[in-house]
Amino acid sequence: MMENKLQGHFEPTCEWQHQDGADLLLVHLPEFKDKEGLKVQVSNCGVVKISGDGQANQTRLNFLKEIQLGKDHNVDAIKAKFEKGVLKITLPKKNTNEVSNKSRFKKVKKVALGVVAIVVVVSAFSGFAYYIYRSTIVKD
Helix, strand or coil, X not given: CCCCCEEEECCCEEEEEEECCEEEEEEECXXXXXXXXXXXXXXXXXXXXXXXXXXXXXXXXXEEEEEECCCCECHHXXXXXXXXXXXXXXXXXXXXXXXXXXXXXXXXXXXXXXXXXXXXXXXXXXXXHHHHHHHHHHHC
């Protein structure tokens, strides 16, 4: 005798907690009794993909949630833990000094490139002006 199993897609409830140095994403999954069937993946683009496939009573449940992270999160240090029906995803923030040093470097680099461009233009103009000057002296 075959069992009649229902299938259902659901949207889990999520809650953000902001702490010093990290953000915590709580994904409430009371239908899941253990971490089997749960996946947390991070893409190169900074997108956290949370998915699950499990069974509660006679119903097969699945979900998919994608969250775009900010540039201030360290995607290489993300951790996940499942306890008592809650998936806790810790999203550490990058060191603020590291972020500000990178942005400072970008600003300095942009200014330096601007100065180089001005020097090149002025040098080219000076060379052209000298060429005109020399050509008028040679003709006289």
